[in-house]
Amino acid sequence: MFFHIVLERNMQLHPRHFGRNLRENLVSKLMKDVEGTCSGRHGFVVAITGIENVGKGLIRDGTGFVTFPVKYQCVVFRPFKGEVLEAVVTMVNKMGFFAEAGPVQIFVSNHLIPDDMEFQSGDMPNYTTSDGSVKIQKDSEVRLKIIGTRVDATEIFCIGTIKDDFLGVINDPTTA
Amino acid sequence: MSIEPFNRLVKLAARAFYDDVTTKGDNQPKTGRGDNRGIAVVVLDALTRRQWVREEDLAKELKLHSKQLRRTLRLFEEEKLVTRDHRRETAKGAKIYSAAVAATVDVQHGGKEGEEKIKLHTHSYCCLDYAQIYDVVRYRLHRMKKKLKDELEDKNTVQEYVCPNCGKRYNALDALRLVSLEDEYFHCERCNGELVAESDKLVAQDVGDGDDNARRRRREKLKDMLQKMEVQLKPLMEQLSRVKDLPVPEFGSLQAWEARASAAGRAINGDSGSNDLSRSSQGYGGTPMPFLGETKLLGPAWQVEVAFSGLDGKEEDAKSESAGTSLKVLPPWMIKQGMNLTKEQRGEVKQESKTDGTSAQPDFSDDKKSTIGTDDKKNLQDEYLKAYYAALYKKQQELEEAAKKQEELSDIPLSSSHSDPSKRQVGMKVKRDDDEGDDDIDWEEAPLAGNTTESYKVNDLNVEAEASGDDEDDVDWEEG
Numbered sequence: 031m032f033f034h035i036v037l038e039r040n041m042q043l044h045p046r047h048f049g050r051n052l053r054e055n056l057v058s059k060l061m062k063d064v065e066g067t068c069s070g071r072h073g074f075v076v077a078i079t080g081i082e083n084v085g086k087g088l089i090r091d092g093t094g095f096v097t098f099p100v101k102y103q104c105v106v107f108r109p110f111k112g113e114v115l116e117a118v119v120t121m122v123n124k125m126g127f128f129a130e131a132g133p134v135q136i137f138v139s140n141h142l143i144p145d146d147m148e149f150q151s152g153d154m155p156n157y158t159t160s161d162g163s164v165k166i167q168k169d170s171e172v173r174l175k176i177i178g179t180r181v182d183a184t185e186i187f188c189i190g191t192i193k194d195d196f197l198g199v200i201n202d203p204t205t206a
Numbered sequence: 207m208s209i210e211p212f213n214r215l216v217k218l219a220a221r222a223f224y225d226d227v228t229t230k231g232d233n234q235p236k237t238g239r240g241d242n243r244g245i246a247v248v249v250l251d252a253l254t255r256r257q258w259v260r261e262e263d264l265a266k267e268l269k270l271h272s273k274q275l276r277r278t279l280r281l282f283e284e285e286k287l288v289t290r291d292h293r294r295e296t297a298k299g300a301k302i303y304s305a306a307v308a309a310t311v312d313v314q315h316g317g318k319e320g321e322e323k324i325k326l327h328t329h330s331y332c333c334l335d336y337a338q339i340y341d342v343v344r345y346r347l348h349r350m351k352k353k354l355k356d357e358l359e360d361k362n363t364v365q366e367y368v369c370p371n372c373g374k375r376y377n378a379l380d381a382l383r384l385v386s387l388e389d390e391y392f393h394c395e396r397c398n399g400e401l402v403a404e405s406d407k408l409v410a411q412d413v414g415d416g417d418d419n420a421r422r423r424r425r426e427k428l429k430d431m432l433q434k435m436e437v438q439l440k441p442l443m444e445q446l447s448r449v450k451d452l453p454v455p456e457f458g459s460l461q462a463w464e465a466r467a468s469a470a471g472r473a474i475n476g477d478s479g480s481n482d483l484s485r486s487s488q489g490y491g492g493t494p495m496p497f498l499g500e501t502k503l504l505g506p507a508w509q510v511e512v513a514f515s516g517l518d519g520k521e522e523d524a525k526s527e528s529a530g531t532s533l534k535v536l537p538p539w540m541i542k543q544g545m546n547l548t549k550e551q552r553g554e555v556k557q558e559s560k561t562d563g564t565s566a567q568p569d570f571s572d573d574k575k576s577t578i579g580t581d582d583k584k585n586l587q588d589e590y591l592k593a594y595y596a597a598l599y600k601k602q603q604e605l606e607e608a609a610k611k612q613e614e615l616s617d618i619p620l621s622s623s624h625s626d627p628s629k630r631q632v633g634m635k636v637k638r639d640d641d642e643g644d645d646d647i648d649w650e651e652a653p654l655a656g657n658t659t660e661s662y663k664v665n666d667l668n669v670e671a672e673a674s675g676d677d678e679d680d681v682d683w684e685e686g
């Protein structure tokens with residue numbers, strides 16, 4: 031799920047960035063530091079949309095670096111158990127398949143793939159129904175439901191299922 | 207179209223899901239004496255025999271404490287089985303309801319009118335919500351099944367993997383760390399052994415440690431539960447599918463229901479409702495009043511079909527009874543909408559007037575009723591009347607020949623056998639042909655032969671015997 035929230039971060043800025051462009055330098059450094067990172071609490075930071083305010087800088091003894099407390103608005107993406115997502119398959123093996131929904135990696139184990147889909151090995155391993163009408167392979171787009179998440183301080187990993195109503199392949203790259 | 211299948215659904219659901227329910231105040235200790243299991247079922251059953259009912263009255267009738275009843279009803283409200291309505295009302299306001307009740311339900315609320323109170327009291331009313339009950343029960347069954355099946359199929363469970371070499375356990379959330387680039391299996395981080403999925407191991411049953419046994423037992427228990435559920439709830443599921451395509455009984459809000467009920471009540475009281483009662487008890491081939499369980503409905507009484515009397519009364523009695531039963535299943539909430547009768551119902555009324563004309567005692571009341579029933583259709587009938595006469599005259603001439611042949615076969619006077627074939631051609635319901643034919647005999651005979659007392663009565667009572675005869679034909683045309 032996506033959220034638009036306000037986060038705060040203490041930014042250390044090298045003295046060479048001081049000057050009339052200080053604020054721009056601060057913001058671009060913030061984007062570089064924060065966008066694409068993941069915090070277990072808030073999820074993945076997708077984009078910074080604005081700066082709320084920049085607090086008073088504090089000069090560090092000895093180094094000359096200055097620390098600015100910056101409040102910024104950003105869009106975060108945080109997967110939840112039970113959430114239904116659309117994802118792109120990145121890898122298929124005998125144990126199941128891996129897929130990505132933006133920054134989130136999801137593993138669907140083979141017992142959560144419908145029973146009528148069987149694993150076919152080869153240079154393009156895939157799961158296929160007996161009549162061949164549905165095929166899951168690399169780059170297939172699937173709709174899946176998250177049934178578990180592992181949230182570390184800097185990483186979120188999910189496991190999902192496509193063994194439920196309205197889940198499964200939504201776009202087959204070979205027919206598209 | 208009936209309320210009965212829905213009531214059966216409610217009763218089945220009550221026994222399936224609420225048999226064991228106890229509703230207790232939080233402060234009451236759980237003693238054997240306070241055990242009120244089964245009350246929920248009693249209350250639901252009672253509600254199937256009522257429409258909107260004031261909760262105090264229901265409590266009195268069920269000999270329950272009103273607090274206890276309220277607790278039960280609150281539960282049903284939460285479970286979406288009943289709709290409730292609370293309003294502050296004076297004694298006068300209560301009377302509106304009482305009047306409505308008196309119109310629909312044969313329950314005496316003696317003395318209520320006598321007590322004039324100016325104080326406002328909050329009264330609660332409740333009523334089964336059949337449409338919602340249908341949905342709720344279906345949803346409940348669906349959830350029960352889904353939950354068991356999901357657990358059985360290990361849906362939504364995190365797959366576990368075991369290393370057969372060192373016994374280290376992993377689960378699907380570790381998958382990212384376990385993938386190997388060399389083959390398509392997961393590998394142990396410690397010894398690089400090929401991991402085995404836990405469920406596969408379970409099926410293979412190679413290692414019988416206690417954990418696995420517990421899991422297997424659990425699966426068997428789940429399977430057992432699922433099977434039991436299928437068996438035990440089968441009647442309920444069957445009832446659901448039976449009810450699926452039936453129109454759902456709808457009582458509307460309390461206000462709407464009251465308005466409708468009292469309107470219908472006035473209509474009945476204005477007419478000779480008592481006459482209807484006595485007549486139906488006399489058993490003039492007419493059906494008994496439609497009953498809604500214990501509660502008797504006066505509403506549709508005047509529409510009840512009465513015997514087609516006449517020469518062969520027995521056969522017709524039987525027929526009208528069957529017709530009556532089909533009438534009886536007409537849901538009372540529809541009939542109560544008053545005088546807006548459907549074509550078919552209107553037909554019934556007119557047949558009544560016709561046949562009662564020929565039958566004996568209750569002629570007057572029936573006649574009166576029939577005019578009430580048909581007044582607004584008079585113009586239409588006149589149109590039909592003209593058209594019918596033209597057609598009939600033509601047909602009768604055409605069929606003169608055929609009639610003569612039939613004359614030899616029957617004792618029935620000539621003119622009656624005229625109309626018999628002509629009737630058939632006019633196009634009535636096929637299944638009614640025989641009976642209608644017989645009815646015609648009465649009618650056609652009356653002016654010509656005049657050999658029964660009934661037919662004389664017709665002439666006396668219905669100012670235009672001919673016209674009422676046309677009413678009847680009219681009906682046939684509409685039906686045909």
Ligand SMILES: [Zn+2]
Pocket residue numbers: 369370371372373374394395396397398399
């Ligand atoms: Zn190992």
